[in-house]
Amino acid sequence: MASDLTDEQIVEVAIGKDPNAFGEIITRWERRIYALCYGMLNREDEAKDAVQETFISAYKNLSRFRGDSKVSTWLHRIAVNQCITQQRKLKTRSEDFIDESESKDQRVFEAPERVSPSRLAEQDERKIAVRNALNGLPDDLRQIVVMKEFEEMTFQEIADTLEMPLSTVKSRLYSALVRLRKKLERTQIEVV
Amino acid sequence: MFDSKSRKQCGNEEALIGFVYDELEPRERREFEAHLSTCEACSVEAASFEAISESISAWKLDFERLPTPPISIETESEKASVPRFFESIFVWVNQGFGKAFVGFAALAIAALLGWAIISKTGEKAEVASAEISKAQPNADSSETAIDKPTTVATESLNDSANETGEDLPKPISNLDAASFKTNRVSPPSNQTSRRSVKTQSRSFAKVKHEPAPKAESTKKTSEAEVTPMQRLTGEFAIDSRDSDNLNLNDLLDEVAVVND
Numbered sequence: 001m002a003s004d005l006t007d008e009q010i011v012e013v014a015i016g017k018d019p020n021a022f023g024e025i026i027t028r029w030e031r032r033i034y035a036l037c038y039g040m041l042n043r044e045d046e047a048k049d050a051v052q053e054t055f056i057s058a059y060k061n062l063s064r065f066r067g068d069s070k071v072s073t074w075l076h077r078i079a080v081n082q083c084i085t086q087q088r089k090l091k092t093r094s095e096d097f098i099d100e101s102e103s104k105d106q107r108v109f110e111a112p113e114r115v116s117p118s119r120l121a122e123q124d125e126r127k128i129a130v131r132n133a134l135n136g137l138p139d140d141l142r143q144i145v146v147m148k149e150f151e152e153m154t155f156q157e158i159a160d161t162l163e164m165p166l167s168t169v170k171s172r173l174y175s176a177l178v179r180l181r182k183k184l185e186r187t188q189i190e191v192v
Numbered sequence: 193m194f195d196s197k198s199r200k201q202c203g204n205e206e207a208l209i210g211f212v213y214d215e216l217e218p219r220e221r222r223e224f225e226a227h228l229s230t231c232e233a234c235s236v237e238a239a240s241f242e243a244i245s246e247s248i249s250a251w252k253l254d255f256e257r258l259p260t261p262p263i264s265i266e267t268e269s270e271k272a273s274v275p276r277f278f279e280s281i282f283v284w285v286n287q288g289f290g291k292a293f294v295g296f297a298a299l300a301i302a303a304l305l306g307w308a309i310i311s312k313t314g315e316k317a318e319v320a321s322a323e324i325s326k327a328q329p330n331a332d333s334s335e336t337a338i339d340k341p342t343t344v345a346t347e348s349l350n351d352s353a354n355e356t357g358e359d360l361p362k363p364i365s366n367l368d369a370a371s372f373k374t375n376r377v378s379p380p381s382n383q384t385s386r387r388s389v390k391t392q393s394r395s396f397a398k399v400k401h402e403p404a405p406k407a408e409s410t411k412k413t414s415e416a417e418v419t420p421m422q423r424l425t426g427e428f429a430i431d432s433r434d435s436d437n438l439n440l441n442d443l444l445d446e447v448a449v450v451n452d
Binding site: 035038059130131145 | 248260
């Protein structure tokens with residue numbers, strides 16, 4: 001498949017005559033969708049499942065893609081929905097598992113000196129706190145933070161992907177960062 | 193420690209976000225930097241956002257070390273390969289034409305098998321007849337008429353066998369002529385005649401596997417090997433009449449009558 005074709009053209013080919021052309025879409029987007037899923041789900045295994053399911057779902061619904069939106073928008077929507085579904089499943093599957101995971105994180109957080117008193121430990125502590133804080137954000141805000149931080153998308157790209165005004169993207173990101181800061185303050189993490 | 197309660201928003205949120213993520217135009221950046229020098233709230237907020245972003249970036253490093261998982265999707269062409277092939281055959285067979293084709297194929301196979309079995313049996317009978325015809329010169333010349341068709345067939349078989357280099361059983365030249373006569377004597381009934389010929393074939397088929405010089409003992413052997421079934425069917429009674437007690441001329445006359 002020619003790499004100079006746009007995503008939309010490739011999808012057209014995949015719908016029309018060559019379903020295998022969808023492989024090029026996977027090649028182009030798998031890493032970024034994986035990053036999105038990883039940032040949204042905060043677990044490697046779950047992120048792997050989500051990215052796999054995202055592309056399977058996209059392939060199955062290839063004929064429904066009308067070209068009204070961009071392929072990236074379409075894939076991100078599917079991925080975010082997949083992550084939300086996966087999170088719900090996780091919550092209902094085992095509360096014990098989540099509790100265990102959180103208490104483990106908490107244990108590391110409560111006794112950092114004993115594990116490692118160095119700056120590395122402090123960074124780990126901060127990292128875990130930020131992860132937990134991010135998990136506590138609403139899906140729409142968390143998605144923008146992940147797209148910005150993990151996918152390193154520009155505001156304009158996020159706006160295009162989510163099909164929303166640029167100003168909305170910026171204001172949502174601002175709101176997300178304010179909430180994160182508040183959450184981190186509660187966990188006694190220094191953010192300044 | 194950061195205290196968010198003491199902060200006041202000054203309406204530069206979008207510029208602040210653009211500044212933190214370095215997405216301001218050079219002119220916008222210069223203007224905002226000028227604002228930061230005068231607005232403590234924005235300055236503190238920008239610093240806190242940068243710290244959060246750095247923390248997320250540190251977390252992202254964990255992700256960057258992870259390889260991209262392989263994505264495997266079964267495409268339509270892959271699905272269509274083996275299972276679809278058998279599925280289509282199954283569907284086709286269930287259709288009217290498919291059923292007819294399968295029925296025809298089954299009949300053809302049955303016919304081929306039948307033909308193979310019949311030709312195999314016929315071949316054995318011809319070989320047996322060949323033995324008879326080869327032994328014929330030693331017997332009475334009046335019997336030639338009975339065996340003529342078989343002899344012709346046997347000769348042609350022999351010729352073809354010679355061409356192909358196959359080893360046919362050796363003619364039993366020194367067989368006792370009387371034993372043949374006894375075998376060939378048949379009652380006027382067609383059914384009995386057929387049975388008689390059948391018995392000939394059987395007895396010669398047996399002889400075929402025995403060495404030729406022992407032909408003399410064949411008669412005794414055949415008598416000795418009478419099975420209970422042969423006794424029941426009467427085959428033995430007809431075929432194994434003691435040749436010594438028969439009048440040859442009477443028998444020839446009987447044969448002539450049958451032929452007439």
